Amino acid sequence: MKTYKDAMNELRFSPQQKQEMIDRLMTQSAQSAQPSQPSKGRAIPLRRVCALGAAAALAGALCLGAAASGALKPAAQAFGAVFGTAPAQTEIIDRIGHPLDARTTVGGVTVQADAIIGDTYSYAIVYSLYREDGAPITADPDPNRDGALALRFGDWDTDVGHLGGTHGTAWFFDENPTDNAVQFVQLLTADAPLKPGTATVRLTDLKQGIGEDAALLARGTWELRFDFAFEDSSLELAGGQSFTVNGETAVLNSVSISPLSLRIDYTVNTPLQQRENESSGTPDSALTPQPVYLTLTDGSQIDLTGFGGGIRPEGESTRCEISGVFDRILPLDTIESITIGESVIPVTTS
Numbered sequence: 291m292k293t294y295k296d297a298m299n300e301l302r303f304s305p306q307q308k309q310e311m312i313d314r315l316m317t318q319s320a321q322s323a324q325p326s327q328p329s330k331g332r333a334i335p336l337r338r339v340c341a342l343g344a345a346a347a348l349a350g351a352l353c354l355g356a357a358a359s360g361a362l363k364p365a366a367q368a369f370g371a372v373f374g375t376a377p378a379q380t381e382i383i384d385r386i387g388h389p390l391d392a393r394t395t396v397g398g399v400t401v402q403a404d405a406i407i408g409d410t411y412s413y414a415i416v417y418s419l420y421r422e423d424g425a426p427i428t429a430d431p432d433p434n435r436d437g438a439l440a441l442r443f444g445d446w447d448t449d450v451g452h453l454g455g456t457h458g459t460a461w462f463f464d465e466n467p468t469d470n471a472v473q474f475v476q477l478l479t480a481d482a483p484l485k486p487g488t489a490t491v492r493l494t495d496l497k498q499g500i501g502e503d504a505a506l507l508a509r510g511t512w513e514l515r516f517d518f519a520f521e522d523s524s525l526e527l528a529g530g531q532s533f534t535v536n537g538e539t540a541v542l543n544s545v546s547i548s549p550l551s552l553r554i555d556y557t558v559n560t561p562l563q564q565r566e567n568e569s570s571g572t573p574d575s576a577l578t579p580q581p582v583y584l585t586l587t588d589g590s591q592i593d594l595t596g597f598g599g600g601i602r603p604e605g606e607s608t609r610c611e612i613s614g615v616f617d618r619i620l621p622l623d624t625i626e627s628i629t630i631g632e633s634v635i636p637v638t639t640s
Contacts, residue, residue: 362389368405368416369619371437371465372475373550379619382549383407386521390415396510398422401493404473408520412458412479412551412615415448415489419496420471427472428498428507437463439472442504444495448476450518451487456480457598458615477615479551481600489518524548525622525639529555533631535579540610545628545635549620552594553613554582554630562603577601577610579631587626592616 365387366380373379387407393400404416419427432440439462446460458478465473474493496508527545534540535558543555558577578599584592597614625637 362391363404363418365389365405365407368465368473369407369414371463371473372414372416373616373619378621378624382523382619382621386523386549388517388520390516392514392516394512394514395422396512397508399427399496399508399510399512401474401512401514403491403514403516406489406516406518406520407550408484409522409548409550410483410524410546411481411553411613412477412548413450413484413518413520414475414477414550414615415491417474418465418471419474420469424470426470427496430498431464431472432498433464439463440500441472441474441496441498441507442500443474443493444497445492446476446494447492448478449490449492450484452480452482452484454481455600457600457613479553479598479613479615481611481613484518486517486519488515490515522548523550523622525637527628527635527637531630531633531635533579533633535577535631540579540631542630542633542635543609547622547625547628547637549616549622551613551615552584552597552628553611554599554628555609555611556630557604558608558610559606560608561606562601562608577608578612581629581631582612583629584620584625585627585629586620587624592620 390403393402441462
C-alpha cells in the first residue's frame with residue numbers, strides 16, 4: 291500500500307493549473323479578510339485554511355489532498371467522446387469501467403492514463419497528454435471529419451500479460467478544446483480470454499503527420515504501469531448453428547457479446563491450405579461469412595463485416611474468429627439478434 295508521503299509525491303500539476311489554484315485561493319483569502327464578512331461562530335472552509343498559508347505542514351498537505359481528490363476522471367467522462375454520452379451508455383461505462391491514476395512526465399510532456407474498460411476478450415484505455423508549461427501539444431491539431439487528430443506515437447506497446455495475439459486500433463482526439471490536453475485511446479481485442487493483472491504501457495516519440503513528413507513534437511519514452519482489471523459484463527451465447535462460407539459448411543462454436551465488443555468463434559469444414567490455394571484473396575476474407583451484423587430492437591442494423599479476427603488450421607477444418615470493439619456502447623437489452631451468414635442468433639439477457 292502506498293504511504294501518504296508517496297501519494298503526495300506523485301501529485302503533478304501544470305504551471306497553468308498551479309496558477310489557477312493560486313488565483314482562486316488568493317481571491318477566497320482576500321474575501322475572507324473583508325470586515326463585512328463576520329467569521330465568529332463559523333467554521334473556516336478547508337480551502338481557506340490553505341489560502342491563508344497556515345504554517346503547519348499538515349494544512350499544506352491537506353490542500354494538496356483536496357486538489358488531488360478531484361484529479362481522477364470518471365470513466366464515463368474519459369470515454370464519453372469515444373463511446374457516447376447517452377444516459378444508458380454513461381451508466382454502463384461507470385459500472386464496468388475504472389478510473390486510473392498513473393502518469394509519467396518526460397521532456398516536459400505528461401502522459402496520464404485516465405480510465406480503462408473491458409470484457410472477456412477486449413479492452414479500451416484512454417490517456418491524456420499535456421505539456422507541463424501549459425502550452426498546447428500542437429498549435430495545429432488539424433482534426434479530420436471524424437474528430438481524430440493527426441497525431442501519433444513513433445511506437446506504442448501495451449503488455450497486459452496476454453501471451454496470444456491481439457488486434458485493434460488507436461487514435462488521438464481532443465476531449466476539451468479549451469484546455470491544453472489531448473487524448474489518446476486504444477481499442478484492443480485478444481484471441482483468448484484476458485486475465486486481470488498489471489498493464490505495462492510504453493509510448494515513444496510523439497509526432498504529427500505520417501511518413502517522412504511527420505513532425506516530431508516531443509521526443510522520449512513514456513512508461514506507465516497500472517492495474518489491469520474491470521467488471522466483465524459479457525454474455526455467452528450457445529453455438530451449434532450451421533451456415534455457409536463461400537460455399538463451404540461452417541458451424542458456430544460460440545458467441546461472446548458485451549456492451550463493448552463482440553467475438554464470434556466458428557469452424558469451416560475445409561482445410562486451411564486448400565482454401566489458400568483456391569482463393570485469390572487472403573484466407574481471412576475467403577473464410578469470412580457474409581453478411582455479419584447486429585439487429586437492434588429499434589430495427590436498425592450495425593454492419594460488422596469489417597471486424598478483424600484470425601484463422602488457424604484444425605485438422606481437416608479451419609478454426610476462425612471475428613471480433614472487435616464497437617464504435618459505441620450498446621446496452622445488451624437494445625440488441626435483438628446477431629446475423630452470421632444464414633443464421634440468426636437471438637440475444638436474450640434473461
